[in-house]
Amino acid sequence: MAEIILDDPNRRDFLYIATGAVGAVLVGGAVWPLINQMEPDASTLAQATTEVDIGGIAEGQIVTIKWQGKPVFVRHRTAKEIADARAAPMSALKDPATDESRAQKPEWLIVVGICTHLGCVPLGHQGPFEGWFCPCHGSVYDTAGRIRQGPAPKNLVLPPYKYVSDTKVQIG
Missing domain, CATH: 2.102.10.10 (Rieske [2Fe-2S] iron-sulphur domain)
Known part of the structure; x- marks a missing residue:
């Protein structure tokens, strides 16, 4: 019978990194339109x-x-x-x-x-x-x-x- 280790440091590090990466992409996606609207208009x-x-x-x-x-x-x-x-x-x-x-x-x-x-x-x-x-x-x-x-x-x-x-x- 396989023993389940809940306190695996490699798995926990991966979850932290994956969650942080997804969060960074979401924040970037939310902030990008705000930054992009500060660019000058094409006619300008x-x-x-x-x-x-x-x-x-x-x-x-x-x-x-x-x-x-x-x-x-x-x-x-x-x-x-x-x-x-x-x-x-x-x-x-x-x-x-x-x-x-x-x-x-x-x-x-x-x-x-x-x-x-x-x-x-x-x-x-x-x-x-x-x-x-x-x-x-x-x-x-x-x-x-x-x-x-x-x-x-x-x-x-x-x-x-x-x-x-x-x-x-x-x-x-």
């Missing part, structure tokens, strides 16, 4: 970056695209616009920044198209510096997107961007 992720084909933008033209619900100005600058921006004395700028620090490639300027005063959208090729003019309160930006006149305290914001090819820019 889709707006995180925007790719722009700049190959068809003529010299001197400004194109407005939408990125994260904001207008972004892509300006193909002429040699005169680049020269004018680089000739501006730093002492004349309210928010000093060199043209070289604002444009990765001199012929292309990419800025968020929102006035830094009260959030209006400035008009391109306007004002005494042929940059942008905000008709709401009179802020004037030059061809490098730097504030030159008016109540705006800062230059137009530079979005994060990189050139993925000679004719494509990824914003965001």
Whole structure:
């Protein structure tokens, strides 16, 4: 007759481990939806970056695209616009920044198209510096997107961007 040992340590250890593993899986299954709902929505992720084909933008033209619900100005600058921006004395700028620090490639300027005063959208090729003019309160930006006149305290914001090819820019 086989003797039944109720106090078998190997069997008890196995039961503890198996019960703990099942409990961990159940807790993980209950917690996962809570953690997963904190991820950004697919439509938000889709707006995180925007790719722009700049190959068809003529010299001197400004194109407005939408990125994260904001207008972004892509300006193909002429040699005169680049020269004018680089000739501006730093002492004349309210928010000093060199043209070289604002444009990765001199012929292309990419800025968020929102006035830094009260959030209006400035008009391109306007004002005494042929940059942008905000008709709401009179802020004037030059061809490098730097504030030159008016109540705006800062230059137009530079979005994060990189050139993925000679004719494509990824914003965001």
